[in-house]
Amino acid sequence: MIPRRLVVIGLIFAVLAAVPLYGADYYTGLATKIMIFGLAALGLDALVGIGGMISFGHAAFFGIGAYVAGLFGKSGIDEGLIVWPTAIAVAALFGAVIGSLSLRTRGAAFIMITLAFAQMLFFIAASLPALGTSDGIGLPHRNSLAGHSLGRAVDFHYVVLLLLAGALALTDFLARTPFGRAVDGIRQNEPRMGALGYNPTIYQLACFIFGAAVTGLAGALVANLSLFAAPDNLHWMTSGTLLVIVILGGVGSLFGSVLGAAVLIVLEEVLAEVTDHWMMILGPVLIAVVLFGGNGLAGFLLRRPHGRTS
Amino acid sequence: MAALLEVRGLCKTFGALAVNQSVDLTVEANQIHALIGPNGAGKTTFLAQLAGDIRPDAGTILFDGTDITGLPAHRRAHLGIARSYQVARLFPDSTVHDNVALAVQACSRWARSVGRAAAGIGELNEPVAALLERVELAHRSRIPAGILAHGERRKLELAMALASRPRLLLLDEPLAGMGVEESQATVALLDRLRRDAAILLVEHDVQAVFALADRMSVLVFGKVLASGDPPTVRRNPEVQRAYLATSGEVPPC
Ligand SMILES: Nc1ncnc2c1ncn2[C@@H]1O[C@H](COP(=O)(O)OP(=O)(O)OP(=O)(O)O)[C@@H](O)[C@H]1O
Ligand SMILES: [Mg+2]
Numbered sequence: 125m126i127p128r129r130l131v132v133i134g135l136i137f138a139v140l141a142a143v144p145l146y147g148a149d150y151y152t153g154l155a156t157k158i159m160i161f162g163l164a165a166l167g168l169d170a171l172v173g174i175g176g177m178i179s180f181g182h183a184a185f186f187g188i189g190a191y192v193a194g195l196f197g198k199s200g201i202d203e204g205l206i207v208w209p210t211a212i213a214v215a216a217l218f219g220a221v222i223g224s225l226s227l228r229t230r231g232a233a234f235i236m237i238t239l240a241f242a243q244m245l246f247f248i249a250a251s252l253p254a255l256g257t258s259d260g261i262g263l264p265h266r267n268s269l270a271g272h273s274l275g276r277a278v279d280f281h282y283v284v285l286l287l288l289a290g291a292l293a294l295t296d297f298l299a300r301t302p303f304g305r306a307v308d309g310i311r312q313n314e315p316r317m318g319a320l321g322y323n324p325t326i327y328q329l330a331c332f333i334f335g336a337a338v339t340g341l342a343g344a345l346v347a348n349l350s351l352f353a354a355p356d357n358l359h360w361m362t363s364g365t366l367l368v369i370v371i372l373g374g375v376g377s378l379f380g381s382v383l384g385a386a387v388l389i390v391l392e393e394v395l396a397e398v399t400d401h402w403m404m405i406l407g408p409v410l411i412a413v414v415l416f417g418g419n420g421l422a423g424f425l426l427r428r429p430h431g432r433t434s
Numbered sequence: 435m436a437a438l439l440e441v442r443g444l445c446k447t448f449g450a451l452a453v454n455q456s457v458d459l460t461v462e463a464n465q466i467h468a469l470i471g472p473n474g475a476g477k478t479t480f481l482a483q484l485a486g487d488i489r490p491d492a493g494t495i496l497f498d499g500t501d502i503t504g505l506p507a508h509r510r511a512h513l514g515i516a517r518s519y520q521v522a523r524l525f526p527d528s529t530v531h532d533n534v535a536l537a538v539q540a541c542s543r544w545a546r547s548v549g550r551a552a553a554g555i556g557e558l559n560e561p562v563a564a565l566l567e568r569v570e571l572a573h574r575s576r577i578p579a580g581i582l583a584h585g586e587r588r589k590l591e592l593a594m595a596l597a598s599r600p601r602l603l604l605l606d607e608p609l610a611g612m613g614v615e616e617s618q619a620t621v622a623l624l625d626r627l628r629r630d631a632a633i634l635l636v637e638h639d640v641q642a643v644f645a646l647a648d649r650m651s652v653l654v655f656g657k658v659l660a661s662g663d664p665p666t667v668r669r670n671p672e673v674q675r676a677y678l679a680t681s682g683e684v685p686p687c
Contacts, residue, residue, distance in 0.1 A: 302539045302558070309525060309536050315487055316523045321511030321540035321598055 132425050133292070133379045140285055140382075144278045152277045153349070158389050159281075159288045160345045162382035165369035166291060167338030172367075173376025174299055175331035176311030177227075180235045181242030182366050184222065185215040185336040187358030189343020191249065194261030194353030204267035204274070204283075208344050215340020216333050223332035227325050242363055250355040260354035267348055274348070284345055288382070291338050295378055298334070307331045339366075368406075372413055374422030383421040436499050438463040438632050439484070439602055444493035446479055446656075453479045455656040456493070461602065466624065466633045468643045468664070471653035472677065477636045478520050480653070481604045484634070485517040486510045497602070511540070514601035518594070518608055520636075522587035526580025530571060530590055533579050534562045537597035565593040570619060584611030589620070596627075603633045609642055621645055644668075652676070 143155040168182045189211040196207045226237045250258045266274045274280040298304045310317045310324045318324055347353045356362065369388055373380025391409070395402030417424055439461040446454040453476040461467045469477055482488040484495060486507035495503045502510055525533050535558045566572045569589040574582065579590060588608055595603055608624070609617050621642050624633060637643050643650065644664055651661040652673050660670045667673060 302535075305532070305536060306539065312525055313523060315507065316519075316525075317536075317540075318507035319485055319487065319511060319517055320537050320594065321508050323506075323508045 128426055129379070132422075136379065136382055137285070137289060141282075144281050149277045152281050154389065154393065156277070156281045156284050156349055157346075158386045159284045159382065160342050160349060161366075161369060161389060162373075162385035163284075163288050163291055163345070164339045164342035165366050165373065165381035165385055166288075166295060166378060167335040167340075167342065168366045169335075169370045169373070169376065169378055169381050170295055170299075170338065171332060171335040172370055173378070174304065174311065175307050175328050175335070177328060177332060178235050178367075179226075179238040179332075179335075180360065180363050180367065181222075181238035181240070182335070182339055183358050183360065183362035184238075184242035184245050185219060185339040186343040186346065186362060186366070187242075187245060187249065187353070187355070188215045188218055189340035189345075190347035190353035190357040191255060191261065191343075192340075193267065193344040193347035194256075194263060197263035197265075197267075197347075198261055202263075202265065202267050203271070204269045207267050208341060211340050211344035212337045215343065216337040219333040219336025219340075220329070223329045223336070227328055227332065239360055239363070242358060243360060246355055246358040246360070249358055256353075258355055260352055260356075263347060263351040263353070266351065267344075280348065287341065287345070291341070292379060292382075295334075295338070299378070303327070303330070368410060372410065372420055374420030374424075377419065377422030377426075380420050380422030383425075387421065437461060437496075438498055439634070440496040441484070442494050442496070444480070444483060444495070445491045446476070446483060446488065447491060453656050454483070454490070457653070457656070457658055459651055459658065459661070461632050461634050462649075463601070463632050464628055464630075465648040466628055466635055466646045468635045468637060468647035468650040469653060470637065470640075470643060470650060475653045476656040477653055478606055481517060481606055481634070481636060484510075484604055485515060511598060511600075514598070515604065516595040516598050516600035516602070517604035518588075518591040518606060520606040520610070522591050524579040524582075524587060524590060524594075527578055529576055530566065530579050530582065531562055531575040533590060534565050534593050534597060537594035538562055538565070541598045561597070565596055568596065569593045569623065585613060585616045588612060589616070592620070592623075600631055603627065603631050605633060606636045607638060608635070609637055609639045617642065 140155055140159060144152045164186050167185065168179065171177045171179050171182065192211040192214050193207050196202065201207065222238070222241045226234055226241065229237055249255045255261065266280060268274060269283055274283060299308070306317065306322055307327050310322060310327055314324050343357060346357065365388070369381055369384035372387055373382070373384025391406060392402060395405055413420055418427060437460040441457060441459045444454050444457040457480060469480070471477055479488060483490045486505060490503065494501055497513055497515065502513065525536065538558050538561050563572065566575050569592050571586060571589050571593060574586060582590060588611060592608055609620055612620060617639065624646055627633060635643070635646065647664050649662065650664050650667050652659045652667060654676045659676055660667045660673050
């Protein structure tokens with residue numbers, strides 16, 4: 125029998141793949157946005173859910189990816205095969221620096237220091253003329269892929285879908301390798317793993333860099349979606365949004381990030397029509413999920429009759 | 435020949451409580467050194483400092499001639515020090531097999547463990563099975579560690595400690611919670627282990643201690659009262675008095 129988890133993931137991707145077939149461009153764009161934020165949150169879930177590192181500054185890497193795309197766009201380079209790997213590499217590099225400094229601390233101090241780094245980058249982006257100050261950087265048009273234009277919303281949608289599927293499969297795979305299991309063990313009991321001979325910091329740093337890289341790719345994609353890299357991409361509110369998506373979707377579930385992004389973005393879209401204070405409605409929803417949902421939407425979907433998740 | 439482990443003047447206080455007061459202790463290679471003492475004497479704290487989980491306030495720890503006092507726990511593990519915990523520290527949701535696998539794979543370089551990912555965790559199966567066989571837990575390998583009985587947890591702890599092929603085993607009450615048969619089997623196992631490793635054994639089971647120990651030290655209120663070969667230590671009047679005064683136990687004669 126196919127594991128329930130795979131069935132759920134299959135269904136999610138089937139729905140995402142079907143949107144352009146049945147929906148107008150508006151809905152395709154919405155679904156693309158869901159996938160991009162799902163990808164960004166996937167990177168954060170690798171940190172939080174597997175590595176046990178609660179970062180409140182993960183938007184730093186989202187923004188870095190977006191600005192890489194923006195700077196390339198400004199200089200006339202629009203080949204995705206150049207832009208996206210560069211965004212991944214630059215985000216990973218920043219991840220290595222920020223991660224190695226932040227991992228000198230744990231717990232609440234770690235949350236604060238990651239927040240501080242992200243806010244520092246925010247203020248740099250918002251004040252540097254080369255980065256467009258608070259206006260950000262506009263992209264003249266979307267990146268192409270191996271010379272093929274992604275100007276049509278549908279084409280871009282499917283490319284994002286493939287990238288998301290690839291990132292999810294890779295993260296899932298890594299989590300099951302000896303390396304992933306070690307990171308998971310360190311989350312559960314760090315001193316114990318130290319006594320077994322693991323250097324906790326090295327493993328956590330590798331996990332941090334991986335999460336930064338995944339979210340960096342999402343940043344390059346979001347800049348392509350909105351044709352814009354803005355300081356907002358780096359703002360702590362965006363970090364908070366990513367955390368909310370992870371919690372809504374189910375911490376450590378990985379694929380739940382896509383579900384969390386879907387709920388958040390659809391809610392935002394629907395409620396923003398009705399009221400400016402849609403966050404006031406989201407708040408109680410989030411509390412309900414945390415209190416009653418077990419482990420977010422993923423936990424709900426994978427729940428067994430006797431309450432254990434697989 | 436230099437001793438495998440040489441501890442000099444180890445001191446540790448928690449607030450006003452001096453838990454270890456200038457403790458000296460030597461463990462020779464391939465010997466079992468028993469560390470006994472009443473509850474709260476500071477035995478677990480002492481082991482934690484040797485393993486690197488707690489920093490001593492003063493003193494030096496020499497392992498195989500090198501000063502390891504400032505090394506983090508994982509570096510000491512690489513040098514060949516392994517420990518088991520008084521309160522078993524397992525990964526309760528993982529299976530018995532996976533707990534040991536985690537310990538086995540700790541001995542391989544992390545970069546290699548990523549590289550070998552494609553070959554998969556299956557590669558660990560053989561050493562894991564061998565370790566579980568050794569502690570007589572093979573039949574429980576598919577069970578979550580969290581539902582093991584008390585004595586079985588101890589055995590699993592032991593298997594995990596043995597995974598790195600350590601030269602020095604720090605065992606904190608490995609027999610606690612075991613039934614008579616389990617206990618005898620474990621004593622026999624520890625006896626055989628002497629060929630491969632030295633053991634610093636903290637244990638309340640007096641019979642086991644005297645069956646196994648090549649040397650023993652008595653820790654009372656953070657101080658070493660006596661140290662030497664077991665019959666001599668047993669006859670030491672100070673040891674007898676300390677035992678009568680603190681725990682009411684009559685020392686084994
Ligand atoms: N982290 C800590 N903070 C404060 N006090 C501690 C700490 N750890 C241990 N102690 C105290 O230090 C003393 C020695 O504890 P330790 O666990 O080393 O004793 P022990 O000899 O292992 O005892 P037992 O035979 O009961 O296991 C006890 O009084 C204990 O309460
Ligand atoms: Mg103790």
